[in-house]
Amino acid sequence: MSSIDTSLINPLTVKRFTESIIRSQGGQIDRSDGSCWRVRLPPALDDITDEQQVTLVFDPQEQEPGRSDFLVRPGTVFFNSLLDVAKESGTVGRVHLDGDSLQLHLPDFFDVSRLSSQILDYDSLRTDVALAFHFEVEMTTVSSYHRQRFETLTIDPESETFLPSLTNRYLAHLNPFLGDTPKEPTSDIGEGVISDSYDVALQEMQDRISDDLEELEQSAAESIDDRVQEIEALYERRRQEVRDEYDNLSDVREMKKQFEQQEQKKKDQMVSRHTVECDISLIGMSVIEYDIGEIQLALDDGDRTGQTAVAYYPGTNSFGDVECMSCGTALDRSTLPQLCDSGHVVCAGCLSTCETCQTTLCGACDVDIGPCHVCDSPECGECTATCDTCGGRACVVHRDTCSACGDVACRTCGVECATCGSFHCDDHLGICSTDSQEHCQDHRTTCSQCGDGVCEAHLSVCETCSDHLCPEDTGSCLTCDDSVCSTHRNYCSSCSDYHCLDHTDSCTVCTDPFCFGHLATCEECNKHVCPEDRVQCETCGQTICQDDSIECDHCRGHHCRAHASVCQVCETQVASTHLTACETCSGVACPDDRIECGMCGGVHCDDHAGQCSHCGDHVCEAHLGECSECGDPTCLDDLASCAEHSEPLCPDHRRSCAACVDLLGSGNANPFCIRFTTECASCGEYFCEDHITACTIGEGALCYEDALTCTSCEETICDEHSHTCSICDDVFCSADIESCSHCNEPVCEAHATTCHGGHEVVCQSHAVACAQCEEPICPDHRSVCGHCDEAFCTEHGTGCHECHEFHCQDHLLECSGCSDPICEADSDICVTTGNGFGISHLHACSECGELHCESYDHIRRCHECDDPFCDDHVIECAGCGDPVCDPHSGRCTITGDVYGDSHLATCIECGVLLSRDHAHEAPATDGYLCVEHFEQCEFCRQEYAPTSLVDGRCPACRNLSPKTEANIDQVSDAVGLFGRSHVGKNDSYIVVRGKHRIRGDIVIVYSRDGTQVHKRRMGIEERFGGWFK
Structure with missing residues (x-):
């Protein structure tokens, strides 16, 4: 952005402004020479020169200014004097913008319209008022920065909205209005309205220059940073030179202090030289009355x-x-x-x-x-x-x-009619149902069958009754091809087509019409029958109707009466080819009612044959018998005699003894009836009374093959009630067997013993003798010593208090701390008492490594690290009295006392060690300081570490920003007292700078809980000198 806004300040506006000020103050101007003016100055400009008449030059390229000539352009002495006069006089102009003083224009779209346009007349309808404020803005620094600009803001006093288009129109036509006497004002604006409008315009002006101001501040800040770095580098070199030259520490500190003072002084001087000053001045105000009307256009x-x-x-x-x-x-x-x-x-x-x-x-x-x-x-x-x-x-x-x-x-x-082509309305047209085209009434006929309209091209006539027919209702005879209506034709279902009445007849059975080609004559009754109602005899092949045919009950075929007869057994009609005579009674029988004997092969009727209930074969009466037990018919091949009483038995009521079969063979062993055999409860086979016995314990029968004998009592027992000893493998009954309490395996009395510990039965495989008392013990009641690996009963050993491992009495000690038993591996000697202790009662000193018991306070833990130490390697903290070790303690530089690390602090400036009572926490940092190393922030006046201050200011004062809801939480009520304020924060304080336009700004410091700790008013020099910090 340039230092001068050339859109508002140009040679023409400078001349207009100069002429208006000189004439308004009573001066005179001679403008006969275009390159310079001869001017008689008014009294308001006497302080510029002692001469009454001067020459004003506006462009040095047109004419070189002489000794008594004045160059008039923004920034010159003469132009600044004009501005001062304008400010002091409070110039107020009045301008009326109407159709007579301004050029009238047409809407811009007429430029691209093909219509030619002309303005006929303009009529003013009303007059509105606006206020134009003329501002001069100067932004300067002592060193080198200088920017100047002029702004005009036009505002509607009623709505307080800006009118930029009115501003542009007014400034574009400013020259004709300068020096003119305005018309009689049509409106009166009150002072309150003007004041409110001015406040709005001033705020807008401040917003407009904010970018320029930020640009200057940024440039100044960059220059300050560059110069600060140069100054710091210079004095750092000097400090290094002093360090190299002097060995005495006190002399070096004195020189360092002098350099720091000189360095800070140069920084302050440099900041003062780069301070930005901003001034906004109202140099004039114009009341603009502008017409709103209407133009008449001719097109x-x-x-x-x-x-x-x-x-x-x-x-x-x-x-x-x-x-x-x-x-x-x-x-x-x-x-x-x-x-x-x-x-x-x-x-x-x-x-x-x-x-x-x-x-x-x-x-x-x-x-x-x-x-x-x-x-x-x-x-x-x-x-x-x-x-x-x-x-x-x-x-x-x-x-x-x-x-x-x-x-x-x-x-x-x-x-148009599709037939004759002449035009007709819809009322005199009809649609042909066949081709869907429109036809007039003269060329369209109604079908006699369905009533649909049909044109002449698609019309037919019945050959029988002469009715008019559409194609859908027209039929043709398949035999003679004549056209007939639906009334005068029949449908033959066999050929699926229509025939006229002369070529069809009805079936005498179903009465349906058929063509002559699908009717035939029955050989029995001579009637006409259709294909569905006639059949052919499967024996002789003659055609017969359904009424004269006989259906065979066996093959379901149709036969004539001459080739069918009745079965004497079932009395049903059967074809003659399917009947056979019985060898016993000579009566005919159908295939379903005649039987062929399975033994002799003879044919018999159902009344003279039967079926075996066992094998299912049919046999004649001569080869059929009866079971003596159940009475069921059984063929002679399936009957056998009982070995006890010789009666005939069927297979279901006789059994063979498994032992007899084994001895004699299956062909020689005689069968028995069911009541003379018994089932073995073990193998499930049947035996006769000579080959069966019983278990003495249970109730089941046993064959001799599956019966067992107890080794001890020699009684007969079954497999269910027998047990095999797991040691000797002999069989015993339940009364002569024991169960091992450890493995649950059966064991006989000879191979079993009783556990000394639990008194349960245990087999010899799992019983051992105690190494001390030699009594038998089972695995559940014995333990192995962790030292000697011998087995012992629970009475002669116990577990170690430390490792909980079992040990015998010979390898256990008594702990001096708790009196519990302990093993040798998990015990040691206290260096102080010389007694033995379990390792849980002993601790090694973290310094010397020697073991000490905790029972008599021979070991103590450091308050800082919690590690154990003996009395020789621990000391009491001077702050809290708790023991502390040497690595986690130190001596206060001031008192010389020993403190734990939690009670000590290191000065972040000089590095000395201090107790917390002699160290002070530095705000805005995480460290501590000696009293002599605190320095004061030049803005909020609070004490900080030197490393927290930059250019003499703490972090909160370096980062002041406009207040928001987020950064004024604890002090919102106090900050709300200022219209404008800036707020900064650090970990300890909240700094508020309240803004005042006329009086000095207020600086208030609060603690983070909202308590006020400091308050002062800033001087004017400090107010502007600290702008960039």
Whole structure:
């Protein structure tokens, strides 16, 4: 951004401003020479020179200024004096912007319209008032920065909104108004309104220059940073030179202090030189009265002319909407104005041209115009016609006259006849049901069958009754091909086609019609029958009807009466080819009722044969017997005699002894009836009374093969009640066997013993002798010593208190701390007492490593690290009295006492060790300081570590920013007292700088809990000198 806003300050405006100030103060100007003016100065400018007449030069390129000449341009002495006069006099101008003083313009869319336009007249409707404030802004620094600009802000006093377009129009025509006597004012503005408008304009002016001000501040801050680095580097070199030259520490500190003072002084001088000063001055105010009116326009497109009125604002050179006279749409560059034949100004969408007479009309015209409802082409009321059928508008192309009634009909309500081609309306047309085309009444007939209309091309006539028929109701005889109606034809279901009445007849069975080709004559009754109601005899092949045919009950075939007979057993009709005579009674029987004997092969009827209940074979009466037990019929091959009483038995009521079969073979062993055999409970086979026995314990029968004998009592037992000793493998009954308590295996009395510990039975495989008392013990009641690996009962050993491992009595000790037993591996000797202890009662000193017991306070833990130490390697903290070790303690530099690390602090400036009572926590840091190393922040006056201060300010004072809801939480009530304020924070304080336009700013410091700790008022020099910090 340039230092001078050239959009507002140029040679022309400088001359206008100069002339207005000199003439308003009573001075005179001779402008005969364009390059310079001869001026008699007014009294207000006497302090510039002692001469009354001077020469003013505005452009040194046009004329070189002489000794007594003054160059007039922004920043010069003469121009600044003019500004001072303008400020002191409080200049107020009044300007009236109306149609007489300003050039009138047309809306810009007429530039691209094909219409020629001309302004006929302008009428003023009302006058509004605005205030124009003229500001001078100067931003300077002592060193080198200087920026100057002039701004004019125009505001509506009622709405307090800015009018930039009015400002531009006013400044563009400022020259004609300078020096003119304004018209009689039409409005009076109160001082309160002017004051409010000024406040709004001043705030806007401040916002506009904020970017320039920030740019200057940034540039100044960068210069300050560069110079600070140079100064710091210079004095760092000097400090290093002093360190190299002097060995005495006190002399070095004194030189360092002097350098720091000189360094800070140069920094302060440098900051003062780069301080930015900003001044906003009101150099004048103008009351602008501007007209709001209307211009009358004449338009011409070469063929048509018209007029319209547009709202116009001369002061801003802006326009109201030019609206379409038909629809009210605003006209612009995208919607250009058009003219109709009546002179109306309309948009293109409202303009229509009659397709017949080519007259151009719009919606505002008196003549009716509308679209044809068929093609949407516009047509005026004189060229259009109305359809007598639907009432719609129809153009010349899409309407005609009905040949039948003479009515006018549109093309959607009438059409030409497809037969004769003449136009007819819908009332005199009909649709052919076959081709769906329109036909007139003279060329369309109604079908006698269905009533549908049909044209001449698709019409037929019945050969029998002469009725008119459509193609759907017309049929042809398949035999003679004649056309017939549905009444005079029959449908043959066999050939699936129609025949006339002369070539069909009815079946005498079902009475349905059939053609002659699908009817036949029955050989029995001579009747006509259809294919569905006639059959052929499967024996002789003759044609017979259903009434004269016999269906065979065996093969379901049809036979004539001569080739069928009745079965004497089931009395059903059966074909003669399926009947056979019985060898016993000679009666005929069908295949279902005759039996072939399975043993002799003879054929018999059902009454003279039977079926074996066991094998299911059919046999004659001579080969069929009866079981003596159940009485069921059984063939002779399946009957056998009992070995006890010789009665015949079927297979279901006889059994064979498994032992007899094994001895004699299956063919020689005689069967027995069921009551003379018994099932073995073990193997499930049957045995006779000579080969069966019983278990003495249970109730089950046993064959001799599955019976067992107890080794001890020699009783007979079954497998269920027997047990095998796991040691000797002998069989014993339940009464002579024991179970091992450890493995649950059976064991006999000879191989079992009793555990000394639990008194349970245990087998010899799992019983051992105690190494001390030699009594037998089971695995559950014995333990192995962890030292000697011998087994012992629970009475002669116990677990170690430390490792909980079992040990015998010979390898256990007693702990001196708790008196519990301990093993040798988990015990040791206390160095102080010489007694033995478990390792849980001993601790090694972290310094010397010697073991000490904890029972008599021979070991103590450091308060800082919690590690154990003996009395020789621990000391009491002077702060809390608790023991502390040497690595985690130190001596206070001031008192010389020993403290734990938690009670000590290191000065972050000089590095000395201090107790917390002699060290002080530094704000805005995590460290501590000696009292002599604190330094004061030059802005908030609070004490900080030197490393926390930059350019003499703490972090909070270096980062002051405009207040927000987030950064004033604890001090919102106090900050709310200032209209404008800046807030900064650090870990300890909240710093508030309250802004005042006239008086010095207020600095208030609060603790983080909201308590006020400091308050002061800033001086003017400090206020501006500290702007960049």
